[in-house]
Amino acid sequence: MTGRRTFTMIKPDAVENGHIGAILEKISSAGFKIIAMKYTQLSRRDAQEFYAIHRDRPFFGELIQFMTRGPIVSAILEKDNAVDDFRALIGATNPAEAAEGTIRKLFAKDIGENAVHGSDSDENALIEGSFHFSGREIY
Numbered sequence: 001m002t003g004r005r006t007f008t009m010i011k012p013d014a015v016e017n018g019h020i021g022a023i024l025e026k027i028s029s030a031g032f033k034i035i036a037m038k039y040t041q042l043s044r045r046d047a048q049e050f051y052a053i054h055r056d057r058p059f060f061g062e063l064i065q066f067m068t069r070g071p072i073v074s075a076i077l078e079k080d081n082a083v084d085d086f087r088a089l090i091g092a093t094n095p096a097e098a099a100e101g102t103i104r105k106l107f108a109k110d111i112g113e114n115a116v117h118g119s120d121s122d123e124n125a126l127i128e129g130s131f132h133f134s135g136r137e138i139y
């Protein structure tokens with residue numbers, strides 16, 4: 001059982017393809033309450049810091065290029081067991097392996113351009129949410 005908050009981004013591919021509304025509908029229907037949200041674009045420095053854990057991976061450059069190429073929607077979500085339930089809702093990193101009905105199965109193209117981010121632990125949910133939002137932007 002994880003805690004009550006997770007952090008998400010609707011990534012540039014999903015924004016470009018007009019899926020913001022459909023993805024927010026899936027999130028709301030699954031019982032998540034949006035307690036912070038913004039439409040924004042990551043700078044290279046933002047993306048490099050956010051994804052610092054992946055900096056030695058071969059796809060890091062591609063990931064930074066992708067995540068900075070256009071606007072995103074970032075949000076903090078609240079629900080019981082938020083981190084685990086949201087990872088289940090979005091599906092596997094690679095949409096080819098994602099379960100039917102998951103957000104990545106429905107809206108993602110491939111393992112890189114995979115439509116949404118979801119925190120992988122309570123600790124990272126807090127770090128990632130705080131990276132994007134000040135206390136005054138969380139309701």
Ligand code: IDP
Binds near residue numbers: 114
């Ligand atoms: P996650 O988003 O499911 O937690 P991570 O392994 O944390 O997956 O990877 C972070 C992000 O990096 C992925 O969501 C995806 O956008 C990108 N990524 C992961 N693996 C690859 C890859 O093999 N090629 C290209 N991009 C990748």
Ligand code: MG
Binds near residue numbers: 118120
């Ligand atoms: Mg991850």
